Amino acid sequence: MADFLTTINGYIWSNSLIYLCLAAGLYFSIRSRFVQIRQVPEMVRLLLRGQKSAAGVSSFQALAMSLSGRVGTGNIAGVATAIAFGGPGALFWMWVVAFLGASTSFVECTLGQVYKTRDRLTGEYRGGPAYYFSTAMAHTKAAPLFKVYGVLFAAVTVLACGLLMPSVQANSMAAAMHQAWGVQEWAVALGAVIVLAFVIIGGVKRIAAFASVVVPFMAVVYILLALVIVFANASQLPDTFALIMRSAVGADAAFGAIIGAAVMWGVKRGVYSNEAGQGTGPHAAAAAEVSHPAKQGLVQAFAVYIDTLFICTATGFLILSTGAYRVFEGESASGAVLSDGGMLPSDVVVGPAYAQHAVDTLWGGFGSSFVAVSLGFFCLTTIIAYYYMADTNLRFLIGKYAPVQVPVIRGTVGSNTTLVLQALILVSVAMGAVSTASDAWTLGDIGVGLMAWLNILGILIIQQPAFKALRDYERQKKAGKDPVFDPKELGIVNATFWETYEPQSEREKASVSS
Template sequence: MADFLTALNNIIWSPALVFLCLGAGLYFTVVTRGLQVRCIPDMLSQISKGKKSEHGVSSFESLMISLAGRVGIGNIAGVATAIAFGGPGAVFWMWAMAFLGSATSFIECTLGQIYKEQDRDTGEYRGGPAFYIEKSLKHTKAAPFMLVYAIVFAIAMILATSYFLPGIQSNGVAAAVENAWGVSVGWTGVVLAVMLAIIIIGGIKRIANFASLVVPFMAVAYIIIALIILFMNFSQIPEVFGLIFKSAFNLEAGFSGMLGLAIMWGVKRGIYSNEAGQGTGPQAAAAAEVSHPAKQGFVQAFAVYVDTLFVCSATAFIIISTDMYKVFENESEDGPVRYAGAIPDGVAVGPGYVQEGMNSTFSGFGPSFVAVAIAFFAFTTILAYYYLAETNLAYFNRWIKSQTARRALIWLLRVLIIVSVLYGAVTTPGAAWALGDIGVGTTAWLNVVAILFLQVPALKALKDYTAQKKQGLDPQFDPEKIGIKNADFWVERAKARKAAEANKAQLTDVDES
């Protein structure tokens, strides 16, 4: 099984996927005229101004759901893995993937908003790649093919987020807790499973509330600790940045010949961490209550920055500035050690690198703090995974007439993700990461190819938003006005808004007369 997973992983994560993700990010950066830089004011404005409604969460809550999925074990163990197998230069390529991926995230998340709909059982907004793949070309001869493509994506996402990916998170928590306090991995798995069950039964609103409380607090605390460590090693800051940039372009003697590995591991772990192009962000984006799809596209574009440029960078600085890492050849801990660093022998690649880095600065503090950070980051990520899986199950539930059958499938999904958490906690890290990489890679392939073909509605929405902003208006979305078809939710909303405006105008005329 291990050999099979490795072989499948190598096929999915071939250089073709790396170049596809980088190329798509570069292309979307060009066609959106660098929106990840020029639209930062719009990103920050929408995060603070967005309001929730009966059916949708606020832009901030949607961002927290998204960050709950993005900020997880990948920000700690994933960064350590990238450095161990790709060298310090992998960090630069994670940054590059974040910058380019921000534009990709805007496109996919704007599409998620354009083609969202309301869940017929809960009234909540649902959307994502399966929805926009099916709907965007529904009026064309390609409709049957796109329907099949959407179904394949939805199945892949359900499998990835309900079984493949949760195991990585619970495995990282179990390893960190055992390293810090000696608690059995089995007991950690049970505690995680019970807490997960309590929250997911409450649906999207409870998940959003929990994420809004936990994610900002832990992310800020983690970044602050990293900055303290960095400034306590102030003299090494130029050296850390120099090592990252030199290694990224094969200019550092100690890591010569690792350019390909630096790019591969940087992009791979960058995509796993910030999820740009993976197809997970659009589901959270679709849940938000906004007046124009581009607004939530901006918010989710900013989420990529928070994840990689802030949290992942904090991890990298902790590891590199304290010299608590090793670099292995052959992309395996069994391979020869190219760089030994100052980390004690026997510390496995993963959270242990960060724990030892913190411990070298604050003796006795590192293992416990990292264990707590990983526990919260990973747990909120598992919650986000459940929401993604439920959203894609809801895609199929639209065709199931029996409400009892729909509810039974939801409960089956809940059982599956709880089993995944329990199994992931006690399995080996290698197997957990292999399954996770397969899940991430598969959905990334399907989604990036899709948005390259379906980008036009998102670009039209961006142009429409910009035009309305220049007129001093608060952008309101009317898909028919700008030639976007099959955005039924927004068509009905635009009609209702026009009717309300007409009624208000009539009342005003009556009052004046």
């Protein structure tokens, strides 16, 4: 079975997907006139000035929900894996895919807002690729095809977020805690299942509240500590940066033979970490209370920067500047060692242990515990975000059969399927914690790759409303207005939520602002 899954993963993550991610990001960057550069000040302003309502969360909470999905094991174990199998140059290609992917994230998340809907049962905003694929082209002859495409994406997302991807987070969390404290993997699995069971039953508001507190705090603490260690090795920074750049283009003799692997692992782990183009970000974006879809597009584009340019870079420099790395030939830990930083014991397994030993170079014995705690929070919030995405797509699939109340009531199609999903994700966590790292990562990569293929190809076809929204937003801002979205004025059809939407009054905003 392991060999079969590896073969499937090889087909999904072929060079074609790597080129698709890069080409789509470049195309969206050019078409948006590099919105990811021009609008950085506006991105920061928006994430600090959002509002929430009874139906939607604030921009900051939506950002936190999105980051809870983006910031996980990919930021620590994923970076270590990319360096181990792609060389230091993989970090450069993570930067490239983040920079280009920010424009992709803008497009997909703006579309998520344009075609969002209000959940008929909870009153909360829902949206994502399944919603915009099935809605955007509903007025054309291609409507039946895109309806099926939306159903296909929803089914793949339930499978990926409910079963395949949680196992990676649980596996890395268990590995880090075992390395730090000798805790058995089954004990980590049990603890994670108990915590997750409490949170996921509470719905989107509890998820948003949990993520808005935990994710920003842990991300800031992790970045600050990583920077302290990096600056303690400041004399190594010029050489570290030079090593990254030489390795990225094959100019370093030690890594010349794996230039292709550097690109492959940099893009693969970059997409796994920042999720730009994967289709996960639009789910959180759609949940936000905003007056214009482009607002969430900009906020979520900035989330890509936070994830990769801040957190992944902190991990990369932490590992490389302290010499806590080892690079293998053949993209496997069983291959010949091409380069050894000299600070890892010979028996260290590729993964979070790289970062743990890196922190230990400055504070002996502290590194393992700190990384284990960081991963614990990052992975738990990521799994919670996965559940929200899986639940959103499950509700899309079962439609009118969704449960009448939350928590679920037994005896209906909707309630039974929701129970199955909740059980599925908890089982995935338990099994992932006790499985091998290679098996867990293979499952996760399959889930990410399938979603990325479907989402990127789809948004390349239905992209137009996102750019209409961007131009409209910038026009209104230039006129000194707080932009308000009117799809009819822009010739955008099927955006039924916005056709009757009335922005909150200032008094309403104040009463519910966070």
